[in-house]
């Protein structure tokens with residue numbers, strides 16, 4: 643079964659990391675489905691049934707996005723609000739995500755060493771993504787370890803980003 647990548651970047655044309663990752667994902671189109679929500683929903687009117695059906699036919703789902711204000715880009719947050727609905731994702735009859743594997747692949751502007759309790763961010767990445775992990779628990783899904791590239795704003799070289807694209811594919815296949 644193919645892995646579904648929900649890609650949320652508000653401006654992919656100006657992206658270095660997510661653009662490069664997308665290019666790498668496209669080389670594996672037999673194994674990976676890419677769903678770009680900012681392209682699909684320029685007016686933010688999310689077709690909830692369509693999204694739910696897409697999730698239903700995949701058991702491994704990765705959310706790929708740049709970290710903005712220690713969180714998702716806003717359309718992805720809306721996507722969760724709309725798509726992970728009561729009676730479908732949770733509640734007494736909502737079990738459609740139960741047992742599915744959910745992961746996060748993020749580009750992070752700041753340096754890795756800053757994402758520590760003793761660093762300038764004062765939180766680890768695992769702490770930053772707690773809302774995602776709690777959401778996965780709430781819908782009975784399994785959370786995969788996150789995948790990230792750090793220094794995405796300035797420090798990461800083209801070579802680092804190329805390497806991260808290869809590592810991202812490995813991460814996806816490792817968690818199939």
Ligand SMILES: Cc1cc2nc3c(=O)[nH]c(=O)nc-3n(C[C@H](O)[C@H](O)[C@H](O)COP(=O)(O)O)c2cc1C
Pocket residue numbers: 651656657658659660661708709710711712713748749750751752753794795
């Ligand atoms: C609105 C906005 C908010 C951001 N917030 C954060 C942040 O909270 N933490 C961080 O490390 N980087 C932050 N960044 C930097 C982005 O994570 C970085 O630009 C992005 O990961 C680069 O990926 P791209 O080349 O695919 O666009 C922010 C950037 C923008 C534009």
